[in-house]
Amino acid sequence: MIDLDHAYWEQRYLQDLTGWDIGGPSTPLKEYIxxxxxxxxxxxxxxxxxxWEAEYAHRQGFRNVFVIDLxxxxxxxLLExxxxxPQEHLIIGDFFAHAGSYDRIIEQTFFCALDPALRPKYVDHMHTLLSPGGKVVGVLFNDTLNSDKPPFGGSRSEYLPLFTRHFQHLSLEPCYNSISPRAGRELWLSAAKEGYYVPVDCSLYDHFEAAATLKEHVRLELTDGKVQEGxxxxxxxxxxxxxxRLSDGTEHRLDRIQALRRP
Ligand SMILES: C[S@@+](CC[C@H](N)C(=O)[O-])C[C@H]1O[C@@H](n2cnc3c(N)ncnc32)[C@H](O)[C@@H]1O
Incomplete structure (x- = not known):
């Protein structure tokens, strides 16, 4: 595997080998913005x-658009x-070393530019950089592409387990508004980080407390459709x-329980 470092990407720009660059904001990202x-x-x-998407968002009045590139x-x-x-929003550096807190992180041809071995780290770091309730959104290739140099491909079934490790609110579906050269070969990704906790209703809390005190056997109906008993x-x-915590050791956030029943 070639080193996909600063020198590699700099050469790509110096030699104008930038086939990924479509010369304007892509339709899926433009319509999202x-x-x-x-x-x-x-x-x-x-x-x-x-x-191009940062420029587009800036021209639409978004005041806090940041770009990081090696x-x-x-x-x-961009500045021409x-x-x-705002120049101070242009960060020259490694995404993986970047610290910050963002409401939206926009993906396009960055994931596929990275060594696939970095994909778990990519998802970890995306999750770290998001504020509570924040989202990573954008397009991923649903195509084999290359295995020895960028762009590296993949499929929905490969990506799903990477993202579900961190993101419970996840959607990864065929993209309906890709630009024509990418049509049928892109997935639209939307992965939301957990939001702030909203305390459960007092009367529901009283039910939890009473059931715990009386050591009753309960049936919990969870917001993801699963059921847990104990x-x-x-x-x-x-x-x-x-x-x-239930007697089987499983732990459940109260705001993810929609009903408590006594079977
Ligand atoms: C294939 S290009 C995509 C550029 C842009 N997203 C687009 O669609 O036109 C990949 C970009 O990722 C940058 N890059 C690669 N590894 C990076 C890293 N670890 N941190 C930040 N940027 C990186 C490269 O310098 C390059 O500009």
């Missing part, structure tokens, strides 16, 4: 290259096109949320 109403959202575009060369192009783009052995708080 168009339906966002909060212009204060903190948006990160990693491996953003010439950053090399500064594509940023020069859009001199008013005796509540503990009610506790962790990371700002309320939880219970």
């Amino acid at each position: 168009d339906q966002l109403t909060d212009k204060d959202l903190r948006i990160l575009i990693p491996g953003g290259g010439r950053a 090399t500064e060369l594509p940023f020069k192009d 096109r859009c001199p008013e783009f 005796i509540i052995v503990d009610l506790f708080q962790r990371e700002g949320a309320e939880w219970l």
Whole structure:
């Protein structure tokens, strides 16, 4: 495997070997940006290259659009096109070393540019960079592509387990508005980080407490459609949320329980 480091990507730009660059915002990302109403959202575009989508979002009035790329060369192009783009929002560096907190992270041809061995780390780091309730959205190739150099391909069934490790609210479906050269070969990704905890209704909490005190056998109907049965052995708080532990050792956040029944 070739080293996909700063020198590699810099050479690609110096030699203008940038076949991924479509010369404008792609339709899926443009239409996604168009339906966002909060212009204060903190948006990160990693491996953003010439950053057509960042320019588009900036021109639409989004004030907190950031781009990170290993090399500064594509940023020069962006600044020539859009001199008013805030330079302090252009970060030259490694995505994996970047720290921050974002409401949206936008993916396009960054995932496929990375060594596939880094994919679990990519998902970990995306999750770390998101604020509670934040989302990573964008397009992933649903195509074999290359195995020895970018773009590296993959399929929905390969990507799903990577993302479900961290993201419970996940959608990865065929993209309906791809640009024509990519039509039928892209998936639309939307993966949301857990939001802030909303305490459960007092009367529901009273039911949990009563069942725990009486050591009753209960049946929990969870928001993901699963059902869990047992005796509540503990009610506790962790990371700002309320939880219970059942006699089989499983732990459940109270806001993910939609009903408690006594069978
Ligand atoms: C295939 S290009 C895609 C550029 C852009 N997303 C687009 O669609 O035009 C991949 C980009 O990722 C950048 N890149 C690669 N590895 C990176 C890393 N670890 N951190 C930040 N940027 C990286 C490269 O410099 C390059 O600009």
